[in-house]
Amino acid sequence: MSFLQKIQQPVFWKNVAKVAIPFFVVVTLISLIMNSSRDIFAGDFAAVNEANFTQGKWIRFWSIKVLISFFYGIWITNKKMA
Numbered sequence: 001m002s003f004l005q006k007i008q009q010p011v012f013w014k015n016v017a018k019v020a021i022p023f024f025v026v027v028t029l030i031s032l033i034m035n036s037s038r039d040i041f042a043g044d045f046a047a048v049n050e051a052n053f054t055q056g057k058w059i060r061f062w063s064i065k066v067l068i069s070f071f072y073g074i075w076i077t078n079k080k081m082a
Helices: 003-007 010-042 045-052 057-080
Strands: none
Touching: 003 010, 003 057, 010 045, 010 057, 045 057
């Protein structure tokens, strides 16, 4: 079955969500730990907010993760669906 035929099926998008959402959560947690591990483990969430989300930084932070997760979900679902 071709990619265009797969994306027309509702089950394809359900499977994309099943893959992309957990991947998004894991990528977000790993990213936060890598960027602000010292502040997270110290309980200084104001510093975590300042480093990752203030002054428009949240747009780049979330958009990259959403796009990566979405395309990863499509790629894995396309590979696994017959």
